[in-house]
Amino acid sequence: MKETTMDDIAPPLTRVGIIGWIRMNLFNGVFNSLLTIVIVLFLWYVGPPLIRWLFVNSLWGSTSVACRNAAGACWSVISANYRFILFGFYPYDLQWRPSTAMLVLVCLLLISRNRRLWKKWLLYAWGAGLCCMAVLMQGGVLGLTPVESTQWGGLPLTLLLAIFGLAAAYPLGVLLALGRRSKMPAIKILSIVYIELIRGIPLISMLFMSAIIFPLFLPEGVTINKILRAQVAIIMFTAAYIAEVVRGGLQAIPKGQYEAAETLGLNYVQTMRLIVLPQALKIVIPPSVSILISAFKDTSLVVIIGLYDILKTTQSVLANPEWMGFSSEAFIFLACIYFVCCYTMSNYSRRLERELGV
Amino acid sequence: MHSDISSSPSGAPERVSSFWDDPAKRSLVYQLITLMVVGFIGYYLFSNTIKNLHRQSIATGFHFLGKEASFEIGESLIGYSAASSYARALCVGILNTLKVAFIGTALTLFLGTLIGVARLSTNWLVSRLAAVYIEIFQDVPVLLQLFFWYAVFNDSLPAPRQALHPIPGVFLSNRGLVFGVLAHNPVYVYMGGAFLTACAGVYCLRWWAGKRQDKTGKTFPLLRSGAGILLGLPLFVWLCGGAPIAMNVPHLAGFNFSGGVTVSPEFTALLLGLVLYTAAFVAEIVRSGIQAVSKGQKEAAMSLGLKPWQTLNLVILPQSLRIIIPPVTSQMLNLTKNSSLAVAIGFPDFVSVVNTTINQTGQAIEGVAMIMTVYLVFSLLTSAFMNWYNGKIALVER
Helix, strand or coil, rough: CCCCCCCCCCCCCCCCCHHHHHHHCCCCCCHHHHHHHHHHHHHHHHHHHHHHHHHHEECCCCCCCHHCCCCCCCHHHHHHHHHHHHHCCHHHHCHHHHHHHHHHHHHHHHHHHHHHHHHHHHHHHHHHHHHHHHHHHHHHHCCCCCCCHHHCCHHHHHHHHHHHHHHHHHHHHHHHHHHHCCCHHHHHHHHHHHHHHHHCCHHHHHHHHHHHHHHHHHHCCCCCHHHHHHHHHHHHHHHHHHHHHHHHHHHHCHHHHHHHHCCCCCHHHHHHHHHHHHHHHHHCHHHHHHHHHEEEEEHHHHHHCCCCEEHHHHHHHCCCHHHCCHHHHHHHHHHHHHHHHHHHHHHHHHHHHHCCCC | CHHHHHHHHCCCHHHHHHHCCCCHHHHHHHHHHHHHHHHHHHHHHHHHHHHHHCCCCCCCCCCHHHCCCCCCCCCCCCCCCCCHHHHHHHHHHHHHHHHHHHHHHHHHHHHHHHHHHHHHCHHHHHHHHCCCCHHHHHHHHHHHHHHHHHHHHHHCCCCCCCEEEECCCEECCCEEEEEEEEEECCHHHHHHHHHHHHHHHHHHHHHHHHHHHHHHCCCHHHEEEEEHHHHHHHHHHHCCCCCCEEEECCCCCCCCCCCCCCHHHHHHHHHHHHHHHHHHHHHHHHHHHHHHHCHHHHHHHHHHCCCCHHHHCCCCCCHHHHHHHHHHHHHHHHHHHHHHHHHHHCCCCCHHHHHHHHHCCHHHHHHHHHHHHHHHHHHHHHHHHHHHHHHCCCCCCC
């Protein structure tokens, strides 16, 4: 066959290269062509003014007075207040501590990205890292000045609520999932009632409960601070969602695995710990990342009960008459922070899903 | 573990050890212990609460519901004033929540489906834009989006006197969105009646067409005739009624608009935030649902000679809807639950009204219990409907 081929004829110009791609992807058919034209026109009208507002005419380090007369965005509201937005009322000259804590967290997350490093020592590293972060935030030992948790705020608080929330909710969620699949009616019913009750109500009602009703539950004279109460509410809330995800994983384990474990003479705890859970938890890693993402986004709700997370610190900057009216810029900045965090996580979750083949 | 069995010389099983060897008895003990622990915690918290309430001299119970609420509510579907009772205020709240939930659901389904389909478009630009939309709106907390839209209304839009009017009869200002509506006319009531009659007629027609197709194999142009009846009958009534087109157009009076319909900034911001956020999730569900139907199904349908819309209607949609509907329902439930964030921007939904009630009366436990009950009822009703629907469309395997 090879000898009979004629000289290669170049494919028609309209089929390959840039023109071919444009024809294939933008102008394949009358309707698509019209759609492309409409969208290009729309982008043409919206794009340039938006870019001018965002970048060209914007002010980055000016005073608020200069901003009032500017035609573009006033990013100065961020640059003038970023320390308060990021750290809230944390003492100004101690702010290296929450920064370090966040750095530790980011390092741990970066290390955990690599699946080959998922060994036992990584779990210990996480434990150590979380303790280290708590010590850095709280102080009081190793010669660090103690900082009241009422002064915690900003991004560290948001991250703290999300990460500690997930870390504490996971064991609880696994227990609930096992309880829901248990053959003991009392335990099964208790688990089902808990899970369905929590999943049926909005997080905000849990937060209200933590803010107003938890204090009533405690004996006289005992008080727990507001952040811890909100953290408990978030843990209780997240646990129900984790339980449902883990249940999905447990259901995916074939019956033969249980029977094999039974044949080997393993008891319930051994079966779960050595055979079932390692497989089930591996399946549910990607959905767990999604839960982490929504927990991270949901921590913003603590604004409503008056905790100074990053959304609330931004709002208080905007309540200052000097910076009033620049809320679009401030909220866009916040949206970028949330977007970068969530997008990275969801990208990672998608990659894991591909790699684990589940 | 049980060395005592071997130690009994006669070989008779030892009673003491066999109690633990019996799984049924063992599980009974476990359950008893669990129940006792839960019961004890419950009792401990309950007794603490009673003591604390007693100490702060807060009366429990729902007697406060009958008292005068003495706070104003900005928007209400039923008659309400500060002199009404707390019970009525709470009803207003529930109705407002339902209003947001229904309108939000309808808009979300529309937008979500549109974007989900756009994501699968062969047009690169459309598909990319849809992807960008989904990523951005999924990854920003809904509360932040609510604040953003509310801030846009408050900071960026002009006062009513300088209101923007993109289309004649529609005004956008920091007091909300105002638009003209058709002035009330009895003909519209008859048109509604005509539409309902048309619906019944189309239903009967469909039944008849199905029967005829089963018997003779002949198809009936149901889509065209149905649309004709649904549109034609009300139109006929409208023409018979003298074709009224009088509009109730908003106009400036003092510092605000009068006439027309006003949608408050709070409601608009809440709806925008919830719809744009949830639509991103619905779009992802719709996309994966459509992609989940294998290509062979479409090819098989086409090789059977089905027309494109028949392929879509009879082969693709029934299969993808089965995948799409359960997660979409849970998104709708999420939207309803997220509507409780209205409290942050001051729209008087149920949570916001209860919050005010708690602040005024101090009945925190009753208030939070009411919030939980109402949302639980919503979600239980939805899941009951879902189970019924799932049972109806579930794949019948032979």
